[in-house]
Amino acid sequence: MTMIAYLGPAGTFTEMAALRYLQLKYPDLEHYPSRMCPYPTISQAIKAAENGEVEIAVVPIENSIQGGVTMTLDSLWQSELLQIQQAIVLPIAHALITRAEKLTDIKTVYSHPQGLAQCQQWLDQHLPTVQQIATDSTTEGLHTVAEDITAAAIASERAAEIYNLPILEFPINDQPDNFTRFLVLGRTATTTQGTHSSLAFSLKRNMPGALVKPLLVFADRQINLSRIESRPTKRSLGEYIFFIDIDAPIDDPNFYEALQELQSVTENLKILGSYEVC
Amino acid sequence: MTMIAYLGPAGTFTEMAALRYLQLKYPDLEHYPSRMCPYPTISQAIKAAENGEVEIAVVPIENSIQGGVTMTLDSLWQSELLQIQQAIVLPIAHALITRAEKLTDIKTVYSHPQGLAQCQQWLDQHLPTVQQIATDSTTEGLHTVAEDITAAAIASERAAEIYNLPILEFPINDQPDNFTRFLVLGRTATTTQGTHSSLAFSLKRNMPGALVKPLLVFADRQINLSRIESRPTKRSLGEYIFFIDIDAPIDDPNFYEALQELQSVTENLKILGSYEVC
Structure with missing residues (x-):
């Protein structure tokens, strides 16, 4: 029986993405x-x-x-076995969940740092003096909200429903066009059938600026990168790991050839997966 | 009289960088x-x-x-006037500042999200059940530490000295090789004398994947990028702003020519500055 791990507890946007994956698959x-x-x-x-x-x-x-989720990028790089099986894009709308009857009664707001950041302008405008407390998930603060009438949490409408707590304001995210992309990771070997491919590489040591060579591998073949993101190697300032997304399956002959050449100009090259986006 | 703004209050690592700049300049x-x-x-x-x-x-x-400071990258992109005058690299070492006599007496730890993240393994190992509270600066929590014997803050040794509070553990950052690069920003027109240059660009709308063309501009001329970082445009998922660092002065003829060509393949191109690193 397939079991799914997700950033919990129940009611997070990641749970919604995980449910979507199960229903599709x-x-x-x-x-x-x-x-x-x-x-x-x-x-x-x-x-x-x-x-x-x-x-x-x-x-x-x-x-x-908010951009890339650095914890996921760093964990993907460290993983030896996992491959991206699928990507899922969901619209994100945040609710202010509280038992307080009006905004002026609220003293603390709890959410995941990304939740706080995505509502920063709204918070600055409507709750400028309230203490913002970062939690490991958008729903962790709901336990406090249940007990403390001066506490509020920023989370999904679904979270309010699950925890049976009232919504005071919705939506409160600063940008109405707010989407998050989720990855479904598993140990199943990568398919060659996907429409999108992801890879990551580090550069040879003592050549911190040598990014031009790997980029030339793609540019020479007119392979379009839909995304490039860098993360520090954590070894020393100025050394990076590069995460690259390509809108092509991994068995595209052009792309396959690029991967072979990439081996010779990178220190460590990881194929993160070939997958569909839905 | 030159006045300097920095991420305060006194005792932050940014204050140390600002003092370093004043002493040099x-x-x-x-x-x-x-x-x-x-x-x-x-x-x-x-x-x-x-x-x-x-x-x-x-x-x-x-x-x-921890990588790029997204708030700084986003603010730099929005700024119309500021240019990078100088970059300053400082070693970072975090102290656990508390009036508690032993770790088991601590119930909450305050720090900037980057401070918490840089000590995450230490916190997981030594204070696994303690509530972590994100603050706007590493020193904001020191006021609470002064009043509450169960509170701790992660900040610099200098912060402990300024606030006259005891250090229980030092250093507690997970990686001993921990450096932060700071930017000195001002309205003075960019010099052409710097050893490093930074620029940022967005791609033409409805061409979200067209990153290959700007990269080709550099690759064709063998101009090495020492850093590339992407941030979302915040318009829609898959559209990015790219921040690029180059180890060359802006008046290098090769680089100057690349900038001209870059204009034609980007939507908005910003020269962020040409500067020395110290």
Whole structure:
């Protein structure tokens, strides 16, 4: 039975993405909730899939406002086994969940740092003096909201429903066009059938600026990069790992040839997967 | 009299970078502290320099472990006037500042999200059940530490000294090789004498994947990019702003020619500055 790890608890946007994946992949399945395993951090959800506790981990990789989710990028690079099985894009709308009857009664607001950041202008305008407390997930603060009438949490409408708590304002995200892309990670070998491919590489040591060679591999073949993101190697300032997305399947002959050449100009090259986006 | 805005309050690593800049630039100056204007957020410090309240803003741009400081990248893109005058690299070492006598007495830890992230493994190991509270600066939590014996803050040794509070553990950052690069921003026109140059560009709308063309402009001329970082345009998922660092002065003929060509393949191109790193 397929078990799915996700950044929990129930009611996070990641849970919504994980449910979407199950419904797409196994439309006839019953008892979805019994397959869902919430984890308190992204790295724990990823490790659970890596060591076989679960088959699949669903984690956020990128938000249209806040950018890349660095914890996911760093965990992907460290993973030896996981491949991207699928990408899922969901619209994000945040609710202010509180038992307070009006905004002026609120003293603290809890949310994941990305949740706080995505509502920053709204918070600056409507709750300028309120203490903002970062939590490991958008729903962690809901337990406090249930007990403390001066507390509020920023989370999904679904979270309010699950925890049976009232919504005071909705939506409160600064940008109405707010989308998050999630990755479905598993140990199944990468397909060659996907429409999108992702890879990551580090550069040879003591050549921190030698990014031009790997880029030339793609540019020479007119292979378009739909995304390039850098993360520090954590070894020394100025050394990076590059994450690249390409809108092509991995068995595209042009792309395959590029991968061969890329081996010779990178230190460590990882194929992260070939997958569909839905 | 040159006034400097920085991410405050006093005792932040950004203050140390700002003091370093003043000492380098004006070695004979007296009364450094009277020139230092702390601001509670990066965006407010940058706006103060933008609108002329101060001459200079000093802000963090990149840490060797945590990567780019997204707030600084986003503010730089929005700024119409500011140019990078100088980059400053400082080693970062975090202290656990608390009036508690032992770790088991601590119930909450306050720090800037980057401070918490840079000590994450140490916190997981030594204070696994403690609530982590994100603040706008590494020193904001020191006021709470002064009042509450169960509170701790992660900040610099200098912060402990300024606030006259005891250090329980030092250093607690997960990686001993931890460096942050800071930018000195001002309205002075960019010099052509710097050893490093930075620029940023967005791609033409409805061509979200067309990154290959700008990269080809550099690759064709064998101009090495020492850093490339992407940020979302915040318009729609898959559209990015690219920040590029080049180890060459802006008046290098090869680089100058590349800039001309870059104009035609980008939507909006900003020269962020040409500067020295120290």
